[in-house]
Amino acid sequence: MxxxxxxxxxxxxxxxAAEAGLAGLLVTPGPDLTWLCGYRPPAVTERLTALVIAPGQRSRLLVPLxxxxxxxxxxGGGGAMEVSGWSxxxxxxxxxxKWIEPQGRYGVSDATWALHLLGLQRSLPGSAYAALTEVLPMLRAVKDAHEVARLAAAGAAADATYEEILRVRFAGRRESEVAGDLSRLLIEHGHSQVDxxxxxxxxxxxxxxxxxxERVIEDGDMVVLDFGGLKDGYGSDTSRTVHVGEPGAEERKVHDIVREAQQAAFDAVRxxxxxxxxxxVARRVIKAAGYGEYFIHRTGHGIGVTTHEPPYLVEGEHLPLVPGMCFSIEPGIYLPGRFxxxxxxxxxxxxAGGRRLNETAREMAVVH
Incomplete structure (x- = not known):
């Protein structure tokens, strides 16, 4: 960048911000700040760090001196942003x-500390604030080619991790041990952070x-694997379900239903x-197979500089898909007490439609 x-x-x-009727944005440490200006504070403390963006004005970053x-x-200093320090x-x-309209309404980072928001309200009692995901949910949702390439690289690293985890021993080992293998492999394949x-x-x-x-994995278990983190600042997130030894008829059936639902949802992307x-689309496939009540979460979430962000693929979200949006498609079936x-x-x-950033086989893998 x-x-x-x-x-x-x-x-x-x-x-x-102007199109949303806001006087501007107030962005504190977190993914929004890093995405907007490239700054990641050495530590997030009680000392205020904030970027103020106002339409048509030079952006200003206030940091501890x-x-x-x-x-x-x-x-980079200079340019479109002024950096100021407070002691x-x-x-x-x-x-x-001094940089905020006394009666203005501002979008603020979701993770802004209450300490800082209350301090601002004391200084400017006429100002108002709203969470960025409410007022500008699509701010980071549409990725440019550079960002898609980063996400694709993170996805490829997660794929390589999955291919290697299929070769480790599952039966007789604790879940935590396999999770440790996943963490190690993600780091070995270039992740800086495992989420x-x-x-x-x-x-x-x-x-x-x-x-x-600490549950010990047994022969005959279905095992859901869901793992991801950040590589070069962008997220990975993939899930596959494997079976220890040969699966039974119902296990194969349920896995095939989920695979069909996932494929149908992917085919619908445009x-x-x-x-x-x-x-x-995903829910319709699972419901038609008689397992609708066991699909208990949304079909997907956006991903970028964080592993969960808008857009969300869920009932009630009317926003249309736009080229450059990146998101998970992850239907599931969960049978209590079983698998x-x-x-x-x-x-x-x-x-032209959807493009997958994960390419590992979606058929059920048998592990040992």
Whole structure:
């Protein structure tokens, strides 16, 4: 990423704020800040760091004075953004209030500390604030070619991890041990951060967000694997369900239903289709097979500089798919006390339809 790329993002964000009827954006440390200007503070503390973006104006970044050199280096200094520092003992809220309209309504990062928001409200009691995911849910949703390439590389690293995990021993080992293998392999394949390694064996697979524990995996278990993290700043997230030894007839049947639902949802991806319609397609397949009540989560979520972000493929989300959007498609069936199945790929919407960023086999793999 170049400084010009970040400047274009900040300009686009300012225009989006104006179109949403906002006076501007207030962005504190987290993925929005890094995505917009490239700055990642050395540590997130009680000291205020905030980027103010207003339509048609130069963006301003306020940082603790002791961190100003780092901020100027990482953002290139100058250009479309001014970097200012505040010193301990001074009032950072009074300082940033100089840049904010006293009666203005601003979009703020979802993870903004209450400490900082309350401080601003004390300094500017007439101002108002709304969460960015509510007022600008699509701010980061449409990726450029550079971002799609990063996501594809992260997906390829997750695929390589899956291919290797198929060769490890499952039976007789704890879920936590297999999860450790997944973490190690993700790092070996270039991830800088591992966000989750779900290993749900047997009845634990019926819990979509099961945390790998001390259960010993047994011969005859279905095992849900769901893992991902960040590589070069962009996310991976993939799920496959394997079987320890030869599966039974119902296990094969359920897996085939989920695979059919996942394929149908993927085939439905094209520009202009509402997000909720992708969810409906997957759900229709599973319901028709008699397992509708056991599909208990949305069909997908966006991915980018975080592993979960808008858009969400869920009933009630009317936003249309746009080329450049990247999201998971991950239907599942969860049979309480027995087993679960989930198959997940990251998909990007293109002018011609969907493109998968995960390419490992979706057929059930047999492990030992």
């Amino acid at each position: 170049t400084q010009e790329d970040y400047e274009r993002r900040m300009e686009r964000a300012g225009q989006a 002791l961190e100003r050199p780092d901020a100027e280096r990482s953002t 301990d003992g001074s009032d950072p809220y009074a300082e940033i209030a 989750f390694t779900v290993v749900g064996s047997g009845p634990n697979g019926a819990n979509p967000h099961h945390e790998a524990g 520009p202009g289709v509402a997000c909720q319609d992708i969810d409906r 679960g199945v989930r198959i997940e790929d990251i998909v990007t919407c293109t002018d």
